Amino acid sequence: MKQLIYLDNAATTQTRPEVVEAMLPYFTEYYGNPSSVYEFSGISKKAVSGARETIANALGAKANEIYFTAGGSESDNWALIATAEAYANKGKHIITSKIEHHAVLHTGEYLEKQGFEVTYLNVDENGVIKLEDLKKAIRPDTILISIMFANNEIGTIEPIKEIGEIAKEHGILFHTDAVQAFGHVPINVDEFHIDMLSASGHKINGPKGIGFLYIRSGIKSRSFIHGGAQERKRRAGTENVPGIVGFGKATELAVAGMEDRANKESELRNYLMDRVMAEVPFTRINGHRKNRLSNNVNFAFQFIEGESLLIMLDMKGICGSSGSACTSGSLDPSHVLLSIGLPHEIAHGSLRLTLDERNTKEEMDYVVESIKEIVEKLRSMSPLYEDYIRHQAK
Amino acid sequence: MYTEKVMDHFEHPRNVGEIDNPSGMGTVGNAKCGDIMRIYLDIDENQIIRDVKFKTFGCGAAVATSSMATEMVKGKTVQEAMAVTNMAVCEALDGLPPVKVHCSLLAEEAIHAALWDYAKKNGLEIEGLKKPKSDIGEEEVEEEY
Numbered sequence: 305m306k307q308l309i310y311l312d313n314a315a316t317t318q319t320r321p322e323v324v325e326a327m328l329p330y331f332t333e334y335y336g337n338p339s340s341v342y343e344f345s346g347i348s349k350k351a352v353s354g355a356r357e358t359i360a361n362a363l364g365a366k367a368n369e370i371y372f373t374a375g376g377s378e379s380d381n382w383a384l385i386a387t388a389e390a391y392a393n394k395g396k397h398i399i400t401s402k403i404e405h406h407a408v409l410h411t412g413e414y415l416e417k418q419g420f421e422v423t424y425l426n427v428d429e430n431g432v433i434k435l436e437d438l439k440k441a442i443r444p445d446t447i448l449i450s451i452m453f454a455n456n457e458i459g460t461i462e463p464i465k466e467i468g469e470i471a472k473e474h475g476i477l478f479h480t481d482a483v484q485a486f487g488h489v490p491i492n493v494d495e496f497h498i499d500m501l502s503a504s505g506h507k508i509n510g511p512k513g514i515g516f517l518y519i520r521s522g523i524k525s526r527s528f529i530h531g532g533a534q535e536r537k538r539r540a541g542t543e544n545v546p547g548i549v550g551f552g553k554a555t556e557l558a559v560a561g562m563e564d565r566a567n568k569e570s571e572l573r574n575y576l577m578d579r580v581m582a583e584v585p586f587t588r589i590n591g592h593r594k595n596r597l598s599n600n601v602n603f604a605f606q607f608i609e610g611e612s613l614l615i616m617l618d619m620k621g622i623c624g625s626s627g628s629a630c631t632s633g634s635l636d637p638s639h640v641l642l643s644i645g646l647p648h649e650i651a652h653g654s655l656r657l658t659l660d661e662r663n664t665k666e667e668m669d670y671v672v673e674s675i676k677e678i679v680e681k682l683r684s685m686s687p688l689y690e691d692y693i694r695h696q697a698k
Numbered sequence: 699m700y701t702e703k704v705m706d707h708f709e710h711p712r713n714v715g716e717i718d719n720p721s722g723m724g725t726v727g728n729a730k731c732g733d734i735m736r737i738y739l740d741i742d743e744n745q746i747i748r749d750v751k752f753k754t755f756g757c758g759a760a761v762a763t764s765s766m767a768t769e770m771v772k773g774k775t776v777q778e779a780m781a782v783t784n785m786a787v788c789e790a791l792d793g794l795p796p797v798k799v800h801c802s803l804l805a806e807e808a809i810h811a812a813l814w815d816y817a818k819k820n821g822l823e824i825e826g827l828k829k830p831k832s833d834i835g836e837e838e839v840e841e842e843y
Contacts, residue, residue, distance in 0.1 A: 609732055611757035615708065628732055628757070637732065649729030649755075685714050685761065687725060687736040687753040 355552025395445025459600025468497030724811025
């Protein structure tokens, strides 16, 4: 294969060799079921407890508040549906935002069909929740606020602590989808007044197919997957022991290297962002300029369409993603880009690049040169650009 | 996702550009659904398409279908060009993913729109040619995923 420059770390990350190494014994050597009584399976049970402890420590939580799941989507589904069911007698109103991941949005739509009311808050042009809007949306029958920690497309980090305080003041549960934030930014569930939090292993160089839901002690929650007594009877199914061990190891590495990694990534990201903005005309940055994930940049290139751009980048060995309709499987471009007020034709021309600390400046230079060449080529083919130039000439 | 032919036409699109004082020009699609196609035709006195150029804002399939459609009408009579349907363009590209078939419809529409412009300018009637829809995107029913 040709040279590969992987800039889609918000989609998934490489599983670190150290993580794989930590997992391997739990496939072939210590394959016992943690629920069994014999000593052999005690090794698996201990490994699961250790990972749970590591993850709990990363959040300032207690180990018995961490429930392993099959990933971020399951955690989001569980948090919303179980809370709605458990607290339905208190009220049937839920508040979330328009820029949530579909795992939250589509679950919200599902709950609406079940008789719940869901308010989807608008965001400002940077993708930030307006706290005043949140306060106004709160009703006596509001049972849950679910706002993502950081947005997966534009990287904007939400004012989670302020949202948590508002929720606490009103006695409303607060869930946050932290799939993009866990292991990337410091999180303390007590400091931020978070009652539930979703995260996923493969976004932090851990394995795919493993996630967790943090549920604060004392919160009523129902079992989402019915069956055995695993996860303190709240999530049935034999534990994904290698996955859990890998997630624990990935968390350990992510937390230990967090600051250093964020500095490296943001330096590299800023270099890329500044060069593109200086050298490619008719380009904008989507998302908050400061309060954003350190490895995320989201461009909108006017007059061109994102899928074409992605295919041409792929031909040059560069992996990125776009919010264009063509990549989303529907006719509409990304709901996030529309929510921050981008017109359709500009939303179609978006490009998200999400870096890893191991990317290099040389790679960024190659990416900038490639983007310049491709954007120019696509603009030379674009009737929108032609119209714009004609209009300017008049 | 795409066939080799689609990728070839995407990577090396044929007939990209503009024609000064074209015999006919048509633009279809809309920015909302992310595809806009513009076709320029240069047609001689015998109603033969001497030259054709296109510009497209859209995905890989949109670019490839534009390119293929221009190849298929070049050198043809106006009447022969009418026979270049979206299905014919699709087949010539060895097929498109189902979600992209609307792109080939856009190519057919763009050619029809340019022919309509040519017919109108010259007071002609072309058999089977209907007034183009300015915006075919609105006709589409959104699929559930």
